[in-house]
Amino acid sequence: MNAQPKPVAELGFNTATKGVYPIAATPFNPDQSVDWDSLDRLTxxxxxxxxxxITILGILGEAGKLDPEESREIAARVIRRTRLPIVVGVSNPSFTAMGRLAKESMDLGAAGVMIAGHAALRSDEQIAAHFRSAVDAIGPDTPWALQDYPLTLSVVLSVPMIARIMTEHPSCVMLKAEDWPQLEKLSTIRxxxxxxxxxxxxxxxxxxxLFLDFEPERGSDGAMTGYAFPDALVEMDALHRRGERDAAHDLFDAHLPMIRMEQQAGVGLAVRKYLLMRRGAIACDIxxxxxxxxxxxxxSEIDYLLERLARKDARARL
Incomplete structure (x- = not known):
């Protein structure tokens, strides 16, 4: 399976990237196999x-449950399906596996990759060494996003540590910011x-x-997240960029109960997949x-929230 690499000018993944990059789910059939037709529909x-x-093979995409061939096939299929820039999650404790998936993805036409740390990293020196090895593995010319997600990954990236990583590695063009609390950290970085x-x-x-109502005012360039209403995120972002603050907050307030529902520990992905199924993007929420x-x-509770949301946003009328 060969994909034609996309022209560099179309990739749109660099230090000036703005907008919304949804984190894609990975659809499965009831027998646990990848649902390729739903993957096309979701794209x-x-x-x-x-x-x-679009960002694929992240935590929300259940990347850790895929074998290497499935990961490569998913990357190839999504890249072939759309002209949008695709960022591929390649985080892996094995730098060999990380480097292989990064190279294969870039050869297929990906715009870049995303890398996070892992729970065994504790000191700043361990963190710095990890990302040096990661860049060695993917190659110094591969653009990548640094994932800052201490709530799940247990890797604490202070602002000085982020500055060190970004300074040492010019190929790191983006911060995927998901610390919590987030707003003050954004302001400090800027x-x-x-x-x-x-x-x-x-x-x-x-x-x-969850904090998209104020993040643009603190310096964010957009969102890279998995909320099942990416079209609403796109509209919120556009309203902020046009300076329509109240309209952006009104739209956010309408969606906040559903956003909160998705953020439940343990069942958040189940909520997202159910919503994606209800919206017709995937066939099965398994x-x-x-x-x-x-x-x-x-x-039933999600269905009730959909009915309430539909009174204010027609996208929820399913």
Whole structure:
């Protein structure tokens, strides 16, 4: 399976990247196999939502439950399906595996890759050494996003540590910011950049969009998150960029109960997949084992929230 690499000018993944990059789920069939038809449909769904690009094989994409051939095939299929820039999650304790998936993805036409640390990293020196080895593995010319997600990954990246990584590795063009609390950290990073203490880079925020009401005012360039209404995230981002603050907050307030529902520990992915299924983006909301499933009452509560959201946003009329 060969994909034609996309022209560099079309990739749109660099230190000036702005917009919304949904984190893609990975659809599965009831027998736990990858649902390739739903993957195509989901890719079309993200593109139709107005997304700037798509990020695949992240935590939400259940990347850790895929074998290497499945990961490569998913990357190839999504890259072939859309002209949007694709960022591929390649995080792996094995630098050999990380480097192989990064090279294969870039050869297929990916715009860049995303890398996180892992729970065994404790000191700043361990963190710095990890990312030096990661850049050696993917190659110094491969653009990448640094994932800052201490709530799940247990890797604490202070602002000085982020500055060190960004300074040592010019190929790191983006920070995927999902620390919590996030707002003050965003302001500090932008202040450091203004003072010349760290280089310029794009910042896309995550946490399911939970703080998207204020993040643009603190310096974010957009969102890279998995909320099942990426079209609403695109609209919120556009409203902020046009200076329509109240309209952006009104739209955010309408979606906040559903965003909160998705952020539940343990069942958040089940909620997202159920919503994606209800929206027609995937055929089945199953997760690959081990995974959680919603109870009948949980689904009923989401359906109720959809009905309420539909009074203010027609996208929820399913």
């Amino acid at each position: 079309d769904f993200y593109e139709a939502s107005g997304a700037t690009g 202040s450091w950049q203004k003072d010349g203490k760290m280089p310029a880079f794009s910042i896309l925020t995550a946490n399911g969009g 997760q690959r084992k081990p995974g959680t499933a919603l109870t009948a009452q949980g689904r």
